[in-house]
Amino acid sequence: MLTIVMAVYGQPKMLAHQIETILSYPQDILDQLAVRIVDDHGTPPAEIHKEVRDLLDIRLYRVLEDIPWNQMGARNIGMRESTGWCVMLDPDMVIEADMIDKFMRFTACPRGKVFKFGLKHMSGGAKLDYSSPNAWVVHRDDFFEMGGYNEDFRGHKGWSDCLLQEGLKAFFKVRDAEDIWVSFHLPSDGFDDAMVLSLDRSVAYNKVLKVKTGNLIRKMGGWRRYVARGLVPRKFRCKTKRIL
DSSP, rough: OOOEEEESSSSSSHHHHHHHHHSSSSSHHTTTHHHHHOOOOOOOOOOOOOHHHHHHHEEEEEESOOTTTTTHHHHHHHTTTOSEEEEOOOTTEEEEETHHHHHHHGGGGTEEEEEEEEEEETTTTTTTTTOOOOOOEEHHHHHTTTTTOOGGTTTSSSSSHEEEHHHHHHHSSEEEEEEEEEEEEGGGOOOOSOOOOOOOOOHHHHHHHHHHHHHHHHTTTSSHHHTTOOOOOOOOOSOOEEOO
């Protein structure tokens, strides 16, 4: 099985496109696929129609508190509710039908490896970009072995993904999955909710926090000691409810 884990925040058009694309996969793929969506208390609340639930192993959870920039907490919840190999997506990252077979191949890999897939920008000449720090295929148990996302970064935008990337690289063998990518959408592609524009997008606060956390990790003697001391997880701090 492969699980798609996705946090959404008031993005009905982007989510509808995601589900429409997933339902276009061949039936033998759908039989091996699970989807875990965590609505990070967005407006309007995310919905999954009954006909979709009849065709796909899909679950929807909702964060019960309105916490700005809580994607890391929502992703932690989605990973908690998953099993085996997981691909973490933002709503604006879409696995096209002609690419899903390549993603399914990760399920045959042994634990201890982590893969970064590319983003194919649908604006600006369909550029292929492997620099994103939040585009991962990782085994659920490996994700939590290194502590998952640090939820101290919630409330402000940015840098939690960069910290996660450092942790994954410290624990596991990480490599770019060449020629494996998702379509990356911007509002200019026709999805005006592809980006969250209703919140303060400054990354200054979390940039300072990232430096402080990095200094602490080095002072502790590296990531493994940092995690062993129980300093990194602080996960599942947000309350959630399963909706479907």
